[in-house]
Every structure is written in structure tokens, then in C-alpha cells.
Amino acid sequence: MSGNGLISGNKAYGLTPEQIAFYRENGYLLAEGVFTREEAALLRQETHDLARRLLETQATGVKGEGWKSGAKVTDLPRELLHCHNVQFHSAVLSRLIVDPRLTDRVADLIGPNVQLHHTKMFIKPPERGAPFPMHQDYPYFPHERHTMMAATIHFDDAPVEKGCVRVVPGSYRQGPLEHINDGGHHLPVERFPVAEATPCPARAGDVLLFSYLTIHGSGLNTSQEARTTLLVQMRDPTDHPLKLVHLSRGQGMMLRGVDPEADAGTGVGPVSRFEAQFKAAQAT
Ligand SMILES: O=C(O)CCC(=O)C(=O)O
Numbered sequence: 001m002s003g004n005g006l007i008s009g010n011k012a013y014g015l016t017p018e019q020i021a022f023y024r025e026n027g028y029l030l031a032e033g034v035f036t037r038e039e040a041a042l043l044r045q046e047t048h049d050l051a052r053r054l055l056e057t058q059a060t061g062v063k064g065e066g067w068k069s070g071a072k073v074t075d076l077p078r079e080l081l082h083c084h085n086v087q088f089h090s091a092v093l094s095r096l097i098v099d100p101r102l103t104d105r106v107a108d109l110i111g112p113n114v115q116l117h118h119t120k121m122f123i124k125p126p127e128r129g130a131p132f133p134m135h136q137d138y139p140y141f142p143h144e145r146h147t148m149m150a151a152t153i154h155f156d157d158a159p160v161e162k163g164c165v166r167v168v169p170g171s172y173r174q175g176p177l178e179h180i181n182d183g184g185h186h187l188p189v190e191r192f193p194v195a196e197a198t199p200c201p202a203r204a205g206d207v208l209l210f211s212y213l214t215i216h217g218s219g220l221n222t223s224q225e226a227r228t229t230l231l232v233q234m235r236d237p238t239d240h241p242l243k244l245v246h247l248s249r250g251q252g253m254m255l256r257g258v259d260p261e262a263d264a265g266t267g268v269g270p271v272s273r274f275e276a277q278f279k280a281a282q283a284t
Contacts, residue, residue, distance in 0.1 A: 013104035026167075027210060028209060031208075034105065034207040037205050040156065043155045046092050047086070050089050051121075053089075062082065066079070066131070067184035067186070069133050069184045069186050069189075073219070076220060080130040081121075081123040083120070085250050102207065103256035104256070106209070109209065110234070110236050113254070113256065114236075115254055117233040117235055117248075119230060119232050119250075121229070122229050123226050123228050124221040124228075125221065126224050128220070129162070129163050129221025129226065131217070131218055132184075132218045133194065133217050134166075134189070134194060134217035135186040135187055135215065136185075136214065136215055139179045139181070140246050141245055142176065142242040143240065146212065146213055151231070152231050154204055156204050158227050159223070160201050160219075162223045164202060164227070166216060167200060167215065168197055168216070172210075172213035186217075237259040
């Protein structure tokens with residue numbers, strides 16, 4: 001029996017010591033060629049088909065201008081297609097988020113147990129794909145120990161002109177920063193201009209890993225092609241939320257390893273003891 005499949009729990013993939021050191025220093029890492037270009041093309045088709053189905057069924061919140069605060073980054077027209085919880089729409093996307101090529105690498109950064117927080121597909125359409133002002137993800141879903149991190153999986157090439165993700169290297173070491181909240185939590189655009197942050201151009205199949213404390217954002221897609229990505233937000237299951245916010249269907253699913261606290265709940269009602277505790281505290 002090979003190392004693949006359910007029989008073996010062996011770790012098959014991982015980051016090099018140099019990659020881990022780079023992440024520890026900078027709070028982000030571009031892992032190149034995690035998925036093949038053929039797989040990326042399939043996933044791109046899958047997500048564009050999903051966007052089409054959502055638009056055909058007039059699902060709400062799929063097509064818009066992106067964050068309202070994107071207007072502070074550009075005066076040009078902005079458009080963004082987005083969908084949370086894509087694994088409820090497509091089995092290929094369910095398989096993707098438990099793929100050891102992704103989760104084994106994440107385990108090298110946050111430990112052997114990797115729990116899903118949420119997934120979010122973005123299609124930045126050609127010529128007007130909306131920018132994101134610089135921000136940390138922390139204010140959206142603060143946690144005790146800051147193990148939360150994102151993996152942006154690229155389904156097509158994302159050069160600078162497509163509005164690739166940009167980061168401020170090392171910024172995660174500043175800890176949580178105060179954000180402005182006006183249609184999205186973001187940092188003051190004058191002090192944190194998107195154009196001055198470090199671009200992370202990527203190719204189809206690459207995965208950009210970054211801490212939820214890393215300051216990041218992205219520019220407008222001015223190219224002739226869409227930019228298509230899936231962001232998977234993950235944490236160590238024993239790193240508990242500080243607030244009852246940003247809950248979503250599928251949150252708490254184990255992508256790798258186990259939940260040592262066995263806190264998956266019954267599947268109905270509160271999803272976890274922590275949610276139940278928050279609700280009880282609110283009621284008193
Ligand atoms: O994918 C991007 O361009 C940025 C997304 C982002 O910053 C976020 O979802 O927090």
C-alpha cells in the first residue's frame with residue numbers, strides 16, 4: 001500500500017525549513033506549484049460555473065462592488081464576484097480543502113490539527129476587479145492565540161496588473177491593530193497605501209499563505225482577464241474565538257488531524273461549547 005489514501009496517515013507534503021523560517025520572519029509565504037496548472041484550470045472552470053449558477057438563480061450578495069471602502073483605493077469602476085462556503089456547492093472544492101498538499105503545508109505552520117473557519121471564492125473581473133484596502137483579518141474574527149491563517153489558492157495567474165494580493169512583510173508581529181470600520185475593516189488608506197505594499201504575484205496552482213495578523217490588501221484588476229482565487233481560512237481547533245462573529249456553515253470541519261477537545265457539537269443548535277457559552281453569557 002502506498003503512502004496515499006486513507007490507510008496511511010503519514011505526512012506526505014510539507015514546507016522546507018527555509019520556507020518555514022521565511023513565514024516566521026514575514027508572516028506570509030508563496031508556496032509555488034502546490035497544485036498543477038491542469039488542476040487549477042479545472043478549479044477555475046468549477047468556480048466560474050458556480051458563479052454562473054449563482055447569478056442565474058439570482059442568489060444575493062454574489063455580484064457587487066466589493067468592499068465599500070474599495071472606493072478609497074480607486075475612483076474607477078469596481079466589480080467583484082464572491083461566494084462563501086464553496087464546499088457546499090461542489091465536491092471538487094470539498095476535496096480541494098482537505099487535500100494534503102494544502103493541509104500538510106499548513107500543519108507545518110500551525111500544528112498537526114487544522115480546522116476550517118471559512119472558504120471564500122473571489123472572481124475579480126477583467127478591467128474592474130475590485131481592490132481591497134490594506135487590513136488584518138483579525139478584526140473580522142479575533143481568536144485567543146492567533147493561529148488563524150489564510151491560504152489563497154490561485155486558479156489562474158495573478159500578476160501585479162490583475163490585482164494580486166499585497167502584504168506588509170513582518171507586520172503580523174505588531175499584533176492586532178485598530179481598524180476603521182466603514183463597509184469593511186481596514187487601515188487608514190493614507191498611511192497604508194495598497195500601491196506601496198509588497199506585491200505577491202502568483203501563478204495558477206500557487207498558494208499564498210498568510211497570518212490573519214499580516215497586513216494585506218490588493219489592487220484593481222486592470223488586465224483583460226479575470227483573477228480567480230479561493231481563500232481558505234484555517235486555525236488550530238484549540239485556538240478559541242474571542243467573539244461570536246463571522247459564523248458560517250461548515251465552520252469547525254476538520255481538514256487535517258483531529259479536534260483534541262471534541263467540540264463539534266451535535267450538528268443542530270449551537271455549533272460548539274464556545275458558541276453555547278457566548279450565547280449563555282449574552283442571555284444573562
Ligand atoms: O484576494 C484579495 O485580493 C484580497 C482578499 C482579502 O484581503 C480578504 O478577503 O481579506
